[in-house]
Amino acid sequence: MTTAEIISKIFLPLSLAIIMFGMGMTLIPADFKRVVKYPKAVLIGLSNQLIFLPIIGFLLAIAFNLNPTMAVGLMILATCPGGPTSNLITQVCKGNIALSVTLTAISSIVSILTIPFILSYALAYFGSETNITIQLPILDTILQIMVITVIPISLGMIIRKHKTNFAKRMEKPMRLASTIIFIIVFIAVLAANYNMIGTGMKEVGLVALCLNIFTMTLGFLTAKLFKLDLKNAISITIESGIQNGTLAFVIATTILNNVEMGLPIGVYSIWMFITGGILMWKLGKRKELGSE
Template sequence: MEASSTLTTVFLPVALAIVMFGLGLHLTVADFTRVAKVPKAALLALVTQIVVLPLVCLGLVLVFDLDPLLAVGMMLLAASPGGTTANIFSHLAGGDVALNITLTAINSVLAVVTLPIVVNLSIAGFLGSDTSIGLQPAKMLQVFAIVLIPVVLGMAVRKRWPDFADRMTKPVKIASMVVLAAVIIGAIVAERENFVDYMRQVGLVSLLLVLISLGLGYWIPRLARVERKQAIASSFEVGIHNSTLAITIALSPTLLDNGTMAVPAAVYGVIMFIPAAILAYWVGGRSREPASQS
């Protein structure tokens, strides 16, 4: 895909802004401070998502010996925060959606720092330290802008016009899903000549990443005696990543500007729905644990 194309220069930034603005419409300052009420659940989920998951992804990338550009794309995906899709699946499964919102809010802020670190280390490791591709300080500011500014604007709208924000909940969810589908299709079209080969290379890795992420997100908190509803929330928050953000960073002419790096997020964006939907259906259909159980 050419860097000057309409997809990368216009549609992607606007699409991501819509998704992140919609996320902001659901957030309040209380969502950031709520972590004090459930510190163990939040901390375990964040550590799993920020530290454990990139290490798991690195292991998968090395085991499957991925092409270096695809390897960086996988690491970019693993470093991306959760999003509204995780909240939806958590709701369907009977998870603690308030915790999901809190985790999404905090991790979206932390990702401004953690995502560039993971990406730059991955580029140095897989492509060589002399490569010119990367998220330098100026580009990190752009990540800050595309991630946080729309979120802050959405929060401001919610604070000023809460009724409007509530009315926009359903339309924004629909718009976010449409945007996600459009971004995935756009990334696939951009690499259409090689996509079948890329799917063969990263399809299984993406599926394993989803399954392992969902499992770790649930069992690490449960082994630490976190309540089941919070563990469910953690599972989907850790397991479902913001592939729209990953694709945007990969394709953006001012950031990574590399179509191949966007492929893992596009493949993942399609594959993740299957195990996530099955898990949500299975967990949601089970009887809730008695209140006396942790």
């Protein structure tokens, strides 16, 4: 097993599961009830993630005149849902964690249907092989959501319910641990992809950065347009720009059997860690208010 595989298949999922457990200790069932009761934020977040993100990726691939391989690689990324990393960043940024988790879970399940449709069109449009049948690992995707997100958060919520004082004391230490693990994971991603950073940045660095910034900006503007509060706006902004890079790599290298298509995904992963880190640094310092 290569270093990159150890990081992506063992270290990263384990780290995120631990963070999700700590995140669960900050949540109560009422947090999710509010999301269901006021679904506007969920609908806005899902629209950005499932509709506008692929459209922006498609337009950028055309505007930058990417070659077919790079264009399809960018589209793979643009069709993928948010991942547990977005939940981690939302926690440190003091956004609406319940909304972030809900968006990640729903978009991950819905994208099982949308990814094959969008990618089939992208493969045909950009002139790549069109005789490939795209079938996502449905059970693996659902299992990933359960093991990394749902189960650890549920365990954390159980502790919050029965050991409330302990859970409240752990909020600040877990937020600090989230930041530290985020930095370690970012360094690990750089180390695992060091051999392609130069080539990737040269070929698709600018377009990947544009995709990240445009989608995050769109997330924030749409949240504000529909008069959502700051915590919800933060969650939607992050969910719009932080993608499930692991799933994208699986699609590129395993399903489409094209390692080169992973270049935009690797470059985007680096950018999203940088922009996510900046948001954590800026927003994580602010004082939380009862109502923002």
